[in-house]
Amino acid sequence: MEDKSQDTVTFALPEGALPIQIVLDELKSLYPHARYDLDFSTPLDLLVATLLAAQCTDERVNAVTKDLFQKYRRAEDYVAVSQEELEQDVRPTGFYRQKAKQIRAACQYLITNLNGEVPRTLAELVKIPGVGRKTANVILGSAFGVTEGFIVDTHVGRLVKRFGWTQQSDAVKAERELMRLIPQQEWLGLAHRIIYHGRAVCVARSPRCAQCTLAVSCPSATNR
């Protein structure tokens, strides 16, 4: 007698992995209001903020964009100033030469090909110079309320490996695995919650397993 109870999801996880349902339930109760923490008001703001977020904390990005978004409102504004001027405006986020160049290239692409508008599909977004799948998935989810893929950033990549959900270090390959393992309606919320947990508890350097409620079933938990 096969009793398929409606709330129990059966996924093909590797042996010994942290069950997906436990993570969904536990992280939902720990971080009920998990969301994207970069400040923005327009899709273009979000695109620029997310480009600046590479290898930089959200807090510092927000400190920089507070003034940046007053000064630069449209794609045209970013290409109107000199490279050097934009570099100084984004300097505290690190990688400032590359980021200024990326922002200008992305804006020039939008002006030339899309009338200065940020597109609403993953396929169109990843054509923008400097925009990979992580940035594209963030813009889709937070600016347009669309879910086409699973956000895999440094935190998601690290935690899903620790959970035993995948062995893939490559973000795009890990994303494919996650899309196969997890129901689509959970993708956006779960990604945000994993990131919160990755920042607060399951940190990169020395994870706080002693205070982690997932540790009892986590294959990577260290008891000390």
Add this chain to the structure above:
DNA sequence: CTCCCGATAT
């Protein structure tokens, strides 16, 4: 794989 790069935690 390396490079880009400043700021902070360990």
Add this chain to the structure above:
DNA sequence: ATATCAGGAG
């Protein structure tokens, strides 16, 4: 001193 921070390109 060194690893790491909501990455992506060459």
